[in-house]
Amino acid sequence: MLDISPAEWTAILLSLRVAVIATLVATPFGIALAWLLARRDFWGKSVLDAVVHLPLVLPPVVTGYLLLLTFGRRGLVGGFLADHLGIVFAFRWTGAALACGVMSFPLLVRPMRLSIEAIDRRLEQAAETLGAAPFKVFFTVTLPLALPGVLAGMVLGFAKAIGEFGATITFVSNIPGETQTISSAIYSLIQTPDGDAAAGRLVIVSIVLALGALIAAEWFARRATQRLHGN
């Protein structure tokens, strides 16, 4: 099998930690935003939609640089968080998680939004006639029916987060053990003589992780359809 060295393991585990935290923190925001975009009409909705999708089309280095300007030590938000709450993003793994969260957000929101849009609103009306207040309707009808889409969004977001490179390396650099994820480790290795074998092993690991995530997302999507048909 693959003979993975301790340094490579460090990068793999860090990637997993960064992607898991990024996904878990992004999910509640993703669900709220997906619901807002699927169900509400408000002024500036298309602008909000565009802003959410921006990381998908912007050069990642630009997103990373903007994050650095905002969440860096001397950034507006970063300075405040560091001084008042002791939360530091710059050159820390938490910053990598933030960069991955922002970059994967559009992919995370999309399946959630689609699954909420696919729910028959007449079911929510029925719930209301049975005495359910709006927030109860959301938690007992909307969310359970959207669950497969929510999970699919989480899986896709996770897969994107684990492979994120450009924004992360711009924002938090490439420090082994702190911010060096699988992608930045591969980047370093292919610039080093004799790094090919190690790079190759990490490439295989990323392919396996990405494929696994895609298969999982597909499986959740199929479950969603079954669920909506009441089987």
Add this chain to the structure above:
Amino acid sequence: MLRVDVEKQLGEFSLSASFSSEGRVTGLFGASGAGKSSLINMIAGLLRPDRGTIVIDGDVVDDTKAGVHVPTYRRRIGYVFQDARLFPHLNVAQNLDYGRRMNRLAADPAQHTRVVELLDIGALLDRRPGKLSGGERQRVALGRALLSKPRLLLLDEPLGALDEARKLEILPYLVRLRDEANVPMVYVSHDVAELRQLATQIVMLRQGRVTSFGGVKVLT
């Protein structure tokens, strides 16, 4: 029991209806497009009148002058839709229990048993709605509405989506419901025969206006 005096403009269509009913089953009769569904949706609170009042059981749920509009979930009504609208992610037992949970009512096994027996749905409790026939679904929807202990039960063409044979299968249950469940009902239909069997009072609607009101005799 039920007092309605409302006006509503819906695009080109204007609805202006006024009636009050003490009957056990008030039949809303009219052709499609007469405004029956809009009217029942206003009673349910799903649609807001432009002007007027709705009083259920002495309780003002709509009064546009006073700015009163009680939201649907606080009206304590039951609603049986033409398409049963059972929750696909819940089995029959959980569907039946939904209204009780949402209204935080204490469990009432006696009533549960009575409703399940009345509607003959005991054998379906473990099934998902996707595995039920149209008639079974409508019976479960009736049970679900009843078990939320409504003070008024609204039925919007509950047999409308069923074929003749299925209609004849459900009709006796509705008659039993009327005679045993002790909940006043508003029954929307365009079917004279159905209303003759079920209704005790008729509100006849035509193009958004009440054209006659009275006993079942007006259906001629």
